[in-house]
Amino acid sequence: MRKEFQKNYKQGCFDPCQQTEGIQLRDIQVKEITEAVRDMCIQINHSLSQDMCRVFQKAVNEEKSELGKQVLSQLQENLEIAETDRIPICQDTGMAVIFAEVGQEVHLTGGSLEEAIHEGVRRGYQEGYLRKSVVKDPIYRENTKDNTPAVIHYSITDGDKVKITLAPKGFGSENMSKIFMLKPADGIEGVKKAILSAVEEAGPNACPPMVVGVGIGGTFEKCAIMAKQALTRPADQRSSIPYVKELEEEMLSKINQLGIGPGGLGGTTTAFAVNINTYPTHIAGLPVAVNICCHVNRHISRIL
Numbered sequence: 001m002r003k004e005f006q007k008n009y010k011q012g013c014f015d016p017c018q019q020t021e022g023i024q025l026r027d028i029q030v031k032e033i034t035e036a037v038r039d040m041c042i043q044i045n046h047s048l049s050q051d052m053c054r055v056f057q058k059a060v061n062e063e064k065s066e067l068g069k070q071v072l073s074q075l076q077e078n079l080e081i082a083e084t085d086r087i088p089i090c091q092d093t094g095m096a097v098i099f100a101e102v103g104q105e106v107h108l109t110g111g112s113l114e115e116a117i118h119e120g121v122r123r124g125y126q127e128g129y130l131r132k133s134v135v136k137d138p139i140y141r142e143n144t145k146d147n148t149p150a151v152i153h154y155s156i157t158d159g160d161k162v163k164i165t166l167a168p169k170g171f172g173s174e175n176m177s178k179i180f181m182l183k184p185a186d187g188i189e190g191v192k193k194a195i196l197s198a199v200e201e202a203g204p205n206a207c208p209p210m211v212v213g214v215g216i217g218g219t220f221e222k223c224a225i226m227a228k229q230a231l232t233r234p235a236d237q238r239s240s241i242p243y244v245k246e247l248e249e250e251m252l253s254k255i256n257q258l259g260i261g262p263g264g265l266g267g268t269t270t271a272f273a274v275n276i277n278t279y280p281t282h283i284a285g286l287p288v289a290v291n292i293c294c295h296v297n298r299h300i301s302r303i304l
């Protein structure tokens with residue numbers, strides 16, 4: 001097999017899509033990814049996903065404070081107007097964060113995947129008349145005028161599909177996010193303290209009710225990415241790991257006792273959900289990242 005491959009390769013007749021070692025690659029044109037990203041940018045800035053609508057409704061039903069109930073109803077009305085009139089839910093249409101899960105049996109054709117994603121964001125924000133919020137350089141701060149580049153996290157998965165998840169992130173809440181490099185001896189109590197202190201400090205600045213994404217374990221950067229990815233899990237879906245599920249429920253209940261409330265005006269709904277992802281870590285550390293998202297927790301996925 002190897003000799004035949006080398007012979008064909010030298011003759012310039014190697015077909016990357018041919019059956020090699022029993023694996024048939026599936027061709028996907030990158031322009032399909034551009035289209036999908038474009039459409040998702042527009043769609044998710046006009047209407048939230050079903051899970052967010054469900055947690056909103058649950059909060060309206062359960063909120064104890066009259067003012068809190070009123071604020072939640074106004075936020076819900078804002079969602080309905082945005083959807084009906086096809087206008088952005090919030091003026092901050094976010095920086096486009098993308099999780100690209102690429103099946104190892106996929107052969108991408110017609111250009112670069114990275115450029116295809118950026119082009120999708122460019123077209124989505126321009127054609128959807130969404131605010132362009134990205135600056136070229138963090139210090140000189142000249143607007144790129146098309147909301148690119150996106151922040152892209154790649155992973156290689158099994159199979160022959162590409163899954164693209166888009167989460168445009170507003171920076172009112174992004175700015176209130178935190179990372180804690182705890183010691184192993186801090187244990188689960190240290191983790192709880194870290195989550196609560198981040199939310200308490202965020203207060204009204206994170207446009208509550210929030211969804212709180214938490215990453216526990218890994219390394220400095222891994223726990224931050226896990227916290228971001230946790231925000232893309234349905235807000236009403238708990239972790240499949242029993243102790244993590246318990247921690248999510250306990251943290252939500254404690255956060256909602258802080259009294260920050262909808263819009264920061266007091267009440268029993270400071271957060272809709274706490275979503276926690278975990279990963280193995282080093283014997284000497286316990287990293288914890290808390291990525292806070294506002295009530296406009298936009299996330300949408302497409303599988304190609």
Ligand code: SF4
Binds near residue numbers: 090295
């Ligand atoms: S944090 Fe969220 S609700 Fe607040 S301005 Fe930004 S996108 Fe809008």
